Structures are given as C-alpha cells and as structure tokens.
Amino acid sequence: MxxxxxxxxxxxxxxxxxxxxxxxxxxxxxxLAVEALAGAELPPGRFDAVALTSVNGARALGARPELQALAGLPLYAVGRRTAAAAPDAFADVRIAGGDGAALATLLRAELPRGARLLYVAGADRAVDLGAELVADGISTELFVIYRTVPxxxxxxxxxxxxxxxxxxxxxxxxxxxxxxxxxxxxxxxxxxxxxxxxxxxxxxxxxxxxxxxxxxxxxxxxxxxxxxxxxxxx
Missing domain, CATH: 3.40.50.10090 (Rossmann fold)
Structure with a gap:
C-alpha cells in the first residue's frame, strides 16, 4: 500500500x-508545523492537576521553565502516546482512552468538585475541557504554549x-x-x-x-x- x-x-x-x-x-x-510560544504565561494560583491532549503539548511542556513547579501534580494525558511524550518529571501520569471525551470522563471520576485544572494546550484545540467540566464543579485554566501553522x-x-x-x-x-x-x-x-x-x-x-x-x-x-x-x- x-x-x-x-x-x-x-x-x-x-x-x-x-x-x-x-x-x-x-x-x-x-x-502543519509546530511552533512553541515562548511568551506564554502560566495562569496564577495553585492547581490540583495538569491535563494534556496532544503529543505536541507534552513536548512543548518539557521545554518550559514552569515544569518543575508543576511536576508534583498528577498529569492526565488524553492517551498513551501523549503520556509517553510527557516530561519524565511527572511521577503520577494517568491515561485516558485516546480522545477528549474519554479524558473528560477520567477527570470527572478522579477530581473532586472545586478542583482547579491546568489545561496545557495549543492555540487550536479539538476539545474544550473547560466547557466539558464546568457542570462538575471543576474549574479549568488554559495554558497555551504552542501553535500549529498550516x-x-x-x-x-x-x-x-x-x-x-x-x-x-x-x-x-x-x-x-x-x-x-x-x-x-x-x-x-x-x-x-x-x-x-x-x-x-x-x-x-x-x-x-x-x-x-x-x-x-x-x-x-x-x-x-x-x-x-x-x-x-x-
């Protein structure tokens, strides 16, 4: 073939x-070409978990100066490939079934109401985790660290x-x-x-x-x- x-x-x-x-x-x-956004700023405050929905986001996070501050949090990855690309600094990596819906289901099951999630993503996203989780009382802060250029x-x-x-x-x-x-x-x-x-x-x-x-x-x-x-x- x-x-x-x-x-x-x-x-x-x-x-x-x-x-x-x-x-x-x-x-x-x-x-598509992937470009890191060096000027991205981490939202202020504390977080209860980090979410990744792409391999590109996982790689870009590994080069960020904020990594060490986030590494002690549980990391929720959309699937196995994203988890494999995640920085080694994360000791607690939890893997969803491969798409945004599966990731949202896993986050609902494991995060309590009132939790604050950091969603590390690109400028164009296939899933809106904030919209998916708001009814469950989970607040989502977006951290856009890369973009794709067609x-x-x-x-x-x-x-x-x-x-x-x-x-x-x-x-x-x-x-x-x-x-x-x-x-x-x-x-x-x-x-x-x-x-x-x-x-x-x-x-x-x-x-x-x-x-x-x-x-x-x-x-x-x-x-x-x-x-x-x-x-x-x-």
Missing amino acids: RVLVTRPLPDAWATAERLRGAGHEAMVDSL ATRLSMETMVAVQEGRIDTAFHFSPRTAATLAARAQEAGVSALFRHVEHLCFSANVAAPLAAAGWPTRIAAAPTEDGLFALLVR
Missing part, C-alpha cells in the same frame, strides 16, 4: 518508518504522486491537518484526484473536512495509530 502521511514532524517520520516496516510505501508531506502548498512530491495515481491511502490524525490537505488540494486543482485515495481517519471530526470535499473516508475503531493500521489490513 502507498500511504501519504501529513501529520507534523517528527511524528510523521516515525509513522512512515512504521509503515515501511510493515511492508508499505510511505510518503511524508507535513501540512502549510501554504502541497509538496511537489505529493502533487506528482496524486497526479500519477501513486497514492492509495492517506493517514489523518487531526481535523486541522485534514482540513489543510483538503484546502491545499482545492487550491492546487487536484481535489478531484484525492477522491481516488482512501482516507483513514482518527475520528468522525477528522473525517468531516475530507467527506465535505467528496473524498472517501473510513474511521478507526479507536483514535490511535494502531487503529489506523488496523484499517490497512481490512
């Missing part, structure tokens, strides 16, 4: 290497490959990456060609901008890389 991987680096390289190890061909065209065009390699019919499928990990691919393909005049590519998606939210473009999508049973690989063998 010839697979297009569009997630940010360095994760795209790791996914491509795994694909090649499984006997597939992989092409990387990262459509690519302005598809790579020449991707353009040539889709024009020559050399992309069988594409992996989609986030709504923003999927929407960026759809937009750049439309601008380049190759959107119709991506209708011949099977688009494998983490979730219905990820699939939405692709389906709106008329592209065929399939959704993983679980919002994980393993879930996407499982779709490859069906």
